[in-house]
Amino acid sequence: MKIRHKFSTYLFIVILPLFILSIIYWMHLERSIQKERLEQAEWAGTVYQEYIDKVISETKKNLELLSLSSSVLYLDDKKTEHLMKWIKDTDPRYAGVYWLNQDGVSISGTNQDFFHSYLIGQDDMDRAVKTQKAVVVGTKESNNPSLHYFTIFAPILDHDKKAQGFLLVQISLDHMEKTLKMLIPNQTLMLESSDKTRILDINAGDFAGRSPWVDVPLTEVDWTLSVKMPDALNTNNMNVFLMFVFFTFFFTHMIYTIVEELIVRSNTKNQKLLIDRQKIDFVGTLAVSTAHEIRNPLTGIKGLVQLLGEKHPEEQDQFYYSVINKEIERINSIVSEFLILGKPMAQTLSLYDIRSIIAELRPIIESEARHFNIEVEWNIIKEPIRVHCTKDQLKQVILNIAKNGFEAMEVGKELRIRIYHENERAKIVIIDTGKGLNEKDIGKVFEPFYTSKKEGTGLGLFVCKRIIDSFNGTIELTSKPLKGTTVTICLPLIKEHP
Ligand SMILES: Nc1ncnc2c1ncn2[C@@H]1O[C@H](COP(=O)(O)OP(=O)(O)O)[C@@H](O)[C@H]1O
Ligand SMILES: [Mg+2]
Structure with missing residues (x-):
């Protein structure tokens, strides 16, 4: 039984709280890790997105400017080729630069392989002419590393806003990949066009399950950059x-x-x-x-x-x-x-004015006092103090305490008995100037058979306490060795006649 009780206490105080707190803490930890992973992926996504957008916007601007100047400058083939080469060489981000005719066929450029081939589709050309702006075209990933690029081109327009030709730049995805890896290493990311064609990926492998990825849209083109949340942070x-x-x-x-x-x-x-x-x-x-x-x-x-x-x-x-x-x-x-x-258990309490009980008791106490050659000073309030008690028993209590006082005092000293009320309580206080008690003995006086007297019974105060308890009252004894003892009895004060 005791072991079972001990175990349940242990269960409720140690095991269950430990278990519950651990689960809560673990969940909290998981959530904060998840949040941190998300934030890190978002941050990486923003850095990548800014870089890619910058490449695209700069290229667009360059192409637009160049095509504007091309439309007014006359350039022969040699010069054109020279210019193309020069542009490519000055910017490592470019895989190739081409001059196309109005049908989108390359007529000059940095790579001979592409000569006389269609480098852009009709739809994209129409869009570029219509908007008079550079257009970005995603190219499908190819196993051939030299074809690892995407395209940006701008139309060269005449006075009537008709296309004379196009200037086209291939953005090297290898270079972009290298730069992105340098910006933030060890990230898994993927760049897809709006029709889900994969343009670039770093460590992406199979794109299974989208949940741990964070998507960041590009601003320059309607592509989406996805960054994988890091698996373990800390x-x-x-x-x-x-x-x-x-x-x-x-x-x-x-x-x-x-x-x-x-x-x-x-x-x-x-x-x-x-x-x-x-x-x-x-x-x-x-x-x-x-x-x-x-x-x-x-x-x-x-x-x-x-x-x-x-x-x-x-x-x-x-x-x-x-x-x-x-x-x-x-x-x-x-x-x-x-x-x-x-007796106390069997008796019923009645209402008494303590003063009337004292009046009957006074001659007895006084004759006892004379016997001990001690003066008794009475100090009794001049109004009724009604309490519920048994007359004989209350007399017995006061007599017992007074006798203890007499027995503790030397001849010629004085015993004081005060009767008053305070805070709804009737109080009977009996003060002697006798030999007193030390701290240790005070604790024992209400125990049965505790006595320091040769002829004592050790039952006096014990009986007193039993009686006062049965009156719903309290009895306290304070004492100082050689100074004296004060016994205070408190009883519930009954205010009105019932
Ligand atoms: N007024 C007092 N002054 C000093 N000691 C007291 C006083 N009242 C009680 N005592 C101590 O408490 C003990 C127990 O008292 P009590 O129960 O009346 O038994 P008894 O009087 O028979 O010894 C006394 O023996 C005494 O040592
Ligand atoms: Mg006694």
Whole structure:
């Protein structure tokens, strides 16, 4: 049972929180990694896109400018070829530069292989003439590296805006690939035209599953650049996670240890309370069942001793009888306390003005005080203080405490009894200037059978506490060695007559 309980505590404090927190943290880690990967891919995409757009826009501008000047300058074939070569050589981004006639057939250029072949389609030519702007044409990827390019061309227009010919540049995809790889290494990317023709790819391989890719559109042409999200960003993630698990385990374990400790402590406390309760119950039962049985024969013995005393008037015998009588008295007082102990449960409480109870008790206390040669100072509030109690029991309590005071004091000192109310509570405070108690003993005074007196029963304060508890009140004892002791009784104050 205990092991099962321990296991469930461990389960709820250590295992479950550890498990749940780890999952939450792992999910959080995954999400942030995903976000970081996405951001990195987006950033790389933007860098690539800017570069490609720049190449295209610059080429377009150059071609447009060149075709404008070509339309007004007369150039012979030799010069044209020279110019083409010069353009290609000055810019490594270009794979080839060509001069085409109005039908799109190459008539001059940097590569002899393309002479007299159609380098552009009719649709693209019409578009260029219509817009009077340079046009970008994606070329299908080819296994031949020398054909690894895409094309930009611009129309050379006459005064009537009719095409005289075209200037065409092949952009080297090899060079572009090299530059892109240099810009950000180790990225996987792909450039596709609007009809999904692949123009360029770096490390792309088979294009399976689009999900981990980020698409960035180009601004100069309706192509799309796709950048793959990096697979793993940070190999430290596992370490960070394990660290988190370790610390969480450490903390939950610490909490578990504390909780276990608290449980053990409260168990011990409960056990102690239980034992005390059992002790009290035992004493109570014992008291009820035996007190009367002891008292009756005791009365008989007392009577007989008295008779014997009258029969034997010798001094020695009288001394013996007086000792017997004293001892009988002592038994009687213990039995009386036992009887009170058995009572509280059975009795019902009634409403009393404490002052009326005090009025009856006062002569008894005062005669006791005279016996001890001690003055009693009474300090009683001049208005009714109503409480629910049992008259005889409350008398017993005050008498017990006052007697303790007398017994603790030397002759000639003063006992003060204050009766008042405060914060809805009736208060009875009994102050003596006796020998007091040290801290350790204060804790024991309400325990049954604790006594420091030779003839004490150790039941007085125990009985008091039982009685005051049954009145729903509290009793406290404060004391300083050699200074004196104060006993304070608080009872719920009843305001109105019921
Ligand atoms: N007013 C007091 N001044 C000093 N010690 C006290 C006082 N009241 C109680 N005590 C201590 O508490 C113990 C228990 O008191 P009590 O329960 O009345 O039993 P008893 O009077 O029979 O010893 C006393 O023996 C004494 O040591
Ligand atoms: Mg006493």
